[in-house]
Amino acid sequence: MWRKDRCDLPHNGPAFAAAAVVCVGVVLSYIPQAMRIRLSRSSVGLSPWFLFLGATSSACAMFNVIVLQWPIVRCCATLSGLSCLEHMMGILQVSLQWLMFTIIFVLFLMYYVVDNSPLCRARRARRPQGAAHETDRLNPPAEADDGQESSASESDLEEIHSHFNQSYGAVSPDVDIRPHETHAERDHTTYSNIPRAMRRILEVYYLPGEQEEITGKAGTVQEWHLGVTLAWITAGFWVFCAVLTMALLAMHAHHRYIRHWARFLGITGTVLAVLQYLPQIVHTARARLVRSLSIPTMMLQVPGMVLFVYALASREGPDWTSLLAYIAAGTLQAILLVLCLCWRVRQARLHIDDYGRPL
Structure with missing residues (x-):
């Protein structure tokens, strides 16, 4: 012992x-x-x-x-x-x-990850109701004083979308954009008639990009x-x-x-x-x-x-x-x-x- x-x-x-x-x-x-x-x-x-x-x-x-x-x-x-x-x-x-x-x-x-940007809040607001329900717990709504900023951002996005529709008739809010597609592939399959400079604006303000990938992963x-x-x-x-x-x-x-x-x-x-x-x-x-x-x-x-x-x-x-x-x-x-x-x-x-x- x-x-x-x-x-x-x-x-x-x-x-x-x-x-x-x-x-x-x-x-x-x-x-x-x-x-x-x-x-x-x-x-x-x-x-x-x-x-x-x-x-x-x-x-x-x-x-x-x-x-x-x-x-x-x-x-x-x-x-x-x-x-x-x-x-x-x-x-x-x-x-x-x-x-x-x-x-x-x-x-x-x-x-x-912390993402409380107005753009990301606007994107979350445009998501289907079922998906938004699952992410609400991860991304709480903004404080009361941010409501006007968020509404303004969403309105701006709608104006951008309307402008592209009127000018080029190429973008629909229900268009099926596959997440695995690259920006180059989207250029040819989704809105090939839009000038290249305009495409970049659309990619930044409308299409899901790297910022969209963290939606649901933000605290x-x-x-x-x-x-x-x-x-x-x-x-x-x-x-x-x-x-x-x-x-x-x-x-x-x-x-x-x-x-x-x-x-x-x-x-x-x-x-x-x-x-x-x-x-x-x-x-x-x-x-x-x-x-x-x-x-x-x-x-x-x-x-x-x-x-x-x-x-x-x-x-x-x-x-x-x-x-x-x-x-x-x-x-x-x-x-x-x-x-x-x-x-x-x-x-x-x-x-x-x-x-x-x-x-």
Whole structure:
């Protein structure tokens, strides 16, 4: 039996193999979510509170395990490299969990789209009623003082359209313009009799272009500012925990105080993990859309959490305070996964994509 005053740590092959699989799985499971944000170039749909609580709870869990396994870290000076790595796998897997979740938070800030331009609001106003209903939640109406500006922009677009119809008789508001067509293809198939200079005006002010592609992927300025504020709070919380943890360990504080700090981190991480998925569940339930959430990521992580908890429990040092946060997070993530699957079925029935845009 392993004792804190000795470094003759027992070898546990199955536990080491499980921890190695978990470490690889943690990284792979977050790749679909990161790629979804990167390829769609939008992170709208992820709740800032969900990311904040997840980043802070995973940080608490990481420092909890570091404190509880610190005697093993000190033993690495007398162990071989492979043996040290084997007994450090608990710290490695919770650190990877924290790192990957933090990366998703960073991607959220990098790819959050805000578009409140009058032109985009006018385009949304001209959309079919069904499509507008799905995007209203993502693009709230402008404030009362913007009403005249939006109406004026829409009126201008109608005047432009009327002018082209009267002059060239080539443009119809119901014309079927395929999104995958290039501007050059549209020149020949839709309005080939319009002079080139006029075509450019029409492309900018009437036809769907790059700006139209973000419709449905745009969020609010308020949510963006909230995300930035919570990111700074997360960074400050991480620095505080890191400094205090390292100070207690470096000063060889009384064992009782270190255990109290570890228990505080574990309980705090559990509370934050329980609260973590509640904002995201509410956020997704109100939107009735999957949006930027990755279903493959959740399908990998929900069953993988069982193996994660087993691998962590088999390490020397971690106790129930280390495990409870991940058990709570895995349970609530399963609820979020079921909700997203239900919305995906609904989207297929309504023929809309994950952002509420007509297919």
